[in-house]
Amino acid sequence: MASDDKPDIADRVYREKAPEKTPEKEEEEEEKGGFIEKVKDFIQDIGEKIEGAIGFGKPTADVSGIHIPHISLHKAELVLDVLVKNPNPVPIPLVDINYCIDSEGRKLISGLIPDAGTIHAHGSETIKIPVCLIYDDIKQTYKDIKPGSIIPYRLKVDLIIDVPVLGRITIPLEKHGKIPIPYKPDIDIEKIKFKRFSFEETVATIHLKIENKNDFDLGLKDLDYEVWLGHVNIGGADLEKSKNLPQNGISYMDLPVTFRPKEFGSALWDMIRGRGTGYSMKGNINVDTPFGEMKLPISKEGGTTRLTKKKKDGGSDDDEDDEDHMKTPHFAVGVQLTRPDHMECKDHMHNGELGSFLDFLLAKLKQFL
Numbered sequence: 001m002a003s004d005d006k007p008d009i010a011d012r013v014y015r016e017k018a019p020e021k022t023p024e025k026e027e028e029e030e031e032k033g034g035f036i037e038k039v040k041d042f043i044q045d046i047g048e049k050i051e052g053a054i055g056f057g058k059p060t061a062d063v064s065g066i067h068i069p070h071i072s073l074h075k076a077e078l079v080l081d082v083l084v085k086n087p088n089p090v091p092i093p094l095v096d097i098n099y100c101i102d103s104e105g106r107k108l109i110s111g112l113i114p115d116a117g118t119i120h121a122h123g124s125e126t127i128k129i130p131v132c133l134i135y136d137d138i139k140q141t142y143k144d145i146k147p148g149s150i151i152p153y154r155l156k157v158d159l160i161i162d163v164p165v166l167g168r169i170t171i172p173l174e175k176h177g178k179i180p181i182p183y184k185p186d187i188d189i190e191k192i193k194f195k196r197f198s199f200e201e202t203v204a205t206i207h208l209k210i211e212n213k214n215d216f217d218l219g220l221k222d223l224d225y226e227v228w229l230g231h232v233n234i235g236g237a238d239l240e241k242s243k244n245l246p247q248n249g250i251s252y253m254d255l256p257v258t259f260r261p262k263e264f265g266s267a268l269w270d271m272i273r274g275r276g277t278g279y280s281m282k283g284n285i286n287v288d289t290p291f292g293e294m295k296l297p298i299s300k301e302g303g304t305t306r307l308t309k310k311k312k313d314g315g316s317d318d319d320e321d322d323e324d325h326m327k328t329p330h331f332a333v334g335v336q337l338t339r340p341d342h343m344e345c346k347d348h349m350h351n352g353e354l355g356s357f358l359d360f361l362l363a364k365l366k367q368f369l
Contacts, residue, residue: 057087061171068292080129086119093118098158103151148183148214186211187298199261206255218245218287225283234259
């Protein structure tokens with residue numbers, strides 16, 4: 001009997017532990033699951049409505065301008081103005097700015113600007129992104145980029161902004177343009193003409209040849225210069241009027257100068273005797289270009305000047321004879337002089353001897369002025 005009862009007990013226990021699901025219970029469980037899903041949907045819908053009511057949205061950005069505040073032979077400084085608008089009711093931080101400049105697929109420069117500021121709530125800010133191009137770095141990397149040329153560029157910028165609810169977003173921007181690789185002008189003193197000559201003060205005009213080796217015009221606004229004959233500084237002057245220097249062209253200018261020949265010493269005697277003396281010229285020119293204002297250096301060293309005979313009456317500076325002289329810088333007034341027998345060429349003279357010597361030279365030179 002006992003052995004027959006055990007299976008019955010086990011069956012009853014099993015049936016009590018695992019009762020069969022009735023259709024009513026299954027329907028009840030489905031209703032519970034549906035309720036939870038409805039609660040989730042309700043919460044999400046409420047969140048979206050709150051987000052819309054508060055006004056969170058994606059900021060926008062646009063390039064409002066690009067300019068070149070400084071450009072020289074060594075570098076160009078560019079500034080990109082980016083207008084960023086924040087539609088959100090809270091300030092948003094501008095986390096990072098990544099930028100890169102390339103020219104025809106070749107990277108010129110890249111960089112990162114961290115912690116670039118904050119955009120005010122429901123406001124807009126103009127973010128200035130400074131970029132500096134070092135010409136020596138560019139020319140050393142890309143040998144085919146020549147001084148005086150104009151190269152195209154593409155400026156790519158990524159603004160990384162942290163927006164509440166939306167999280168961190170990236171706004172890409174791009175700007176195209178052209179940038180010059182400036183080349184300093186080449187100068188030469190063609191000749192110097194005297195307007196008034198005396199050993200105390202001489203007024204002359206320097207005929208200057210200037211070559212613009214750039215692929216763009218230079219609007220010459222100002223020029224400051226100094227000229228040396230031998231080791232003597234004969235001074236300089238400012239430009240009297242502006243002048244356009246065409247691209248890859250040669251121009252001529254007349255520059256006034258005033259100096260005191262008696263300070264020349266042996267250099268003046270060398271010129272008078274036809275031996276010539278060295279000259280140099282240094283200064284700067286301020287020019288307008290399509291890319292902004294530039295200050296470019298000018299220099300010439302190692303040239304030689306000499307005094308030549310004045311043309312006879314009826315001659316003209318435009319005569320063919322003068323064309324030959326234009327090839328070699330020279331003074332446009334001169335004469336071969338023989339030193340008086342009683343005067344020796346000394347580095348140091350007494351005041352009386354020096355005065356007599358200068359009077360003698362002046363008298364002879366005036367015959368040709």
